Amino acid sequence: MSEKLSRRRVLHGMMGGAAVSVGLPYFDCLFNTNGTALAQGGAFPVRFGTWFWGCGMNPARWVPTIEGPGYDLPPELAQGLTGFESKVSVLSGFDTPVNGENNHAHYSPPTVTLTGVAPTSPQHIPRSTFDVEIANVIGTSTRFRVLDITADGQGQAWSAQSAGTRSPAESSPIALYQRVFGNGFQVGGMGPFVPDPAVMVRRSVLSSVMDQTRELENELGSYDRQRLDQYFTSIRQLENQLNVLLSEPPDLPACFLPDAPKSENLTQEIAHVVATHNLMAELLTIALACDQTRVFNMNLWRVFTDVRFPGEEVGYHQLTHDEFLDQSLGYQPRSQRFLVEAMNCWSHLLAQLDSIEEGDGTLLDHMAVFAHSCTEFPKDHGTKNIPLLVAGSAGGRLASGRHIRGNGSPTSRAALTLQQAFDVPVSTWGDRDIATSSPITELLASG
Known part of the structure; x- marks a missing residue:
């Protein structure tokens, strides 16, 4: 790679909002001969994220009728997937058993999906959510093990x-900008690297604190040791961040x-x-x-969201309860406006991720x-x-562009599948009726 191309050139006026400068695409000289890895060595990193929107969907306007590749796009699904059908798999008919517990409205399903426990x-x-298990595998070498965001x-x-x-x-x-792109952010290949002496001092102090804190373990009861372990986890993350810096x-x-x-x-x-x-x-x-990170969790809006249109007194969640179902349409037209906006946001996220060329x-x-x-x-x-x-194929680990029916099986199968795709050493995920050792084979690249 020439010295001229090793430096950053940017294009201006494309990504709206804060991101008004865009890096040039990866040129052939930056890759190996197969276009699958950087010429300087190493494959492209794999990343994982979750994206949550509250208040569900209208099944008749969401669930495809065709299984497998080439699935159809009902109206609400089309709002978020048009143009990305080959890169997004739709999972329908997956349930969240509550194992005899009450169904805590809006809370039980995502908790079951993410933890495998009602x-x-x-x-x-x-317990910890499965994104954390994935972060423990792929997120240990970046400044931020996980970025959690809500809009x-x-x-x-x-x-x-x-x-x-x-x-x-x-x-x-x-x-978010200040946290990620403020102090500590560096662009590689811009000149000689000189470690920040202040960071070196902080790293030394942190090591001393860790050594002293470990001596407390034998003096604490089981509950306090659990709290200390959580403290160690946060300290180890800070230690890793300093090592990256x-x-x-x-x-x-x-x-x-x-x-x-x-x-x-x-x-x-x-x-x-x-x-936002x-x-x-x-x-x-x-x-x-x-x-800067390889794992993220993004919430569009919360379960009891109060997001609303201008001039309206009732927010989305309450509106889904107050509005009558229009029998001629088969859905609630005022509430449905919010799902259209949600799917537009999902499409925007996919467009941004798909705009960055890698090999x-x-x-x-x-x-x-x-x-x-x-x-x-x-x-x-x-x-x-x-x-x-x-969405996405995780660098060839997942099959994409399929509609897969769960036929009443638990959402924990999706969590198990994704963990195994990212090399988390897990063979079973979930508790009691939620427990599964059966990944969704159709979602795996070898399936």
Whole structure:
């Protein structure tokens, strides 16, 4: 690779919002002869993400009638998948058993899907979520093991590092920019690398604290040792982040420093929530292209969302309860507007990920994004036929562009499949009726 092409060139005026500068695509001189890895060595990293939207869908307008490749696109599904049919698999007919517990409306399905355990209350977080297990495999060499983001101003993710505590989520695009692209962010290949002396001091102090804290283990009871273990986990993540800052950043041709957002509107008005989501999706895409993280969780809006259209007093969640079903249409027309916006946001995220070229594919091709919701038809609070989507092929590990029927099997099969695709050493996932040792073979590249 020539010195001239090893430096960053950018195109301006393309990615809207904060990301107004776009890196050039990967040129042939930057790859091996097969176009599957960087010429400097190493395959493209695989990434994983989850994307959540609250309040489900209308099954008659969502579930395809054709199974396998070449599935049809009912109206609501078409809103989010048109143009990406070959890169997104639709999973229908997968249920979330509650193992004899109450169905805690909107909370039980995502908790079952992500943990494999039925919650005993809306506040119950029974164990770590499966994205954390994947992050423990692929997310240990980046500045951020996981990025948790929410677009409706609510600062909590579905992801949980351990039982009892959900991960905090970044709800401000400006704060997300400062966290990822502020102090500590470096673009590789821009000149000699000089470690920051302040980071070296922090790393030394942290090592000393870790040594002292380990001495406490034998003096604590079992509950306090569990809390100490959670503390160790956060310290190890900080330690890893400091190690990354002390290492020369990789020379990634698609990586560049985006312009900072100049403003944000963090309200519950639908246009503001959509704009926040799309801006954060653009920043997230650059963060992934720069290998700042390989795992993310993104919430469009929460389960009891109050997002609303201008001039309307009732938010989306309450509207799904108040609005009568239009028998001539077969759905709730006012509520359906929000699902259209949700699928437009999903499509925007896919477009951003697919716009970054990596070898003979794109960033989207080298990752998997698992989309899920909290119910089927929101007025019924059901636990069956939970809408699930899987975008991307994770670098050839997954088959894409298929409609796969679950026929009443648990959503834990999707969690098991994705973990195995990312080399998590797990053969069974879930508890009691949710437990499964049967991955969705049609979703695997070898299936």
